[in-house]
Amino acid sequence: MTVRLDTVMDEIDNLPALPGITVRIIQVMADPRADINHLLEIVQYDQSLTGQVLRLCNSAYFGLSRKIGTLKEALAYLGSKHLMQIVLGVHCSGLLQKAQPGYGLVVGMLWRHSATVALIAERTGKQINFNNPGMLFTAGLLHDIGKVILGSFLADSYQQVISLLSHSPITFPAAEKEVLGFSHAEVGEALTSRWHLPKPLVAAARYHHEPDSYDGTDPLIRQTIDLVHIADSLALTMGLGIGDDGLMYNIDPTLARKYAIADRQFELVEADVLIELERMETIYNGGK
Secondary structure: OOOOHHHHHHHHHHOOOOOHHHHHHHHHHOOOOOOHHHHHHHHOOOHHHHHHHHHHHOOOOOOOOOOOOOHHHHHHHHHHHHHHHHHHHHHHHHHHOOOEHHHOEOOOHHHHHHHHHHHHHHHHHHHOOOOOHHHHHHHHHHOOOHHHHHHHHHHHHHHHHHHHHHHOOOOHHHHHHHHHOOOHHHHHHHHHHHOOOOHHHHHHHHHOOOHHHOOOOOHHHHHHHHHHHHHHHHHHHHOOOOOOOOOOOOOOOOHHHHOOOOHHHHHHHHHHHHHHHHHHHHHHOOOO
8 A cells, every 4th residue: 555645744843853952064075165163163062062071082982191271172082974873873873773674684784784884985985086975975875774764664564565576677666656655765855954954964865775866966975875875785795784675786887987986996895885884883883
């Protein structure tokens, strides 16, 4: 049975919004002209976040020889990338860590896949000199946020989706839309739009499975979509955090050639991501 639009939108309305400080930090991170002082101006007024940043910076993971006692010291040491990871970890982990039975995702799997895509997108962006790798990290982390909504709807209709896939040569998003009325990418677009996130993040949520469907001319949005698609495809081949839908997507084979990314570069990214993913799991568990 097709899900009604207003039903899906009600679920989006009931989902906790990103805190205002998170949205502001994402917007600052999306501006390549911003520096650590801009971030400091935002974070210093949030006592909870300040405490979490200091706790992480002084955790056993970093193993500093002395204690970091001020926010400015912590931000100078961690840098903007780690700050973004902490903030998104605090405010998005609860959403992404939940099981999504409609996709065969047990607790933690959606987060693990999303974190993997975020890391791959960021590193691939650096290889091609993308001017804002932090934007790619955020886009990768939030690209599948629509599954948080449709996962509950899909649980009851999952067999219909599987039956359709077994009889039709279509992708999982197309089967979602046929059975439910919306794909998780379309719902992700609606959700990130309601959070007032930068346009490249909204576009990546919508077009990460269908990069050719984006018909706009903004080069930043175009590259963000492409690189998140590449990262998502590579994460699927690595088998990190994928559910039952993991191999039911079309992967654009031309994008790696378009950006002149060689197999050897992907191999280096994979090795680096596995190490960084372990570090991120430490961050998402409170820096213990």
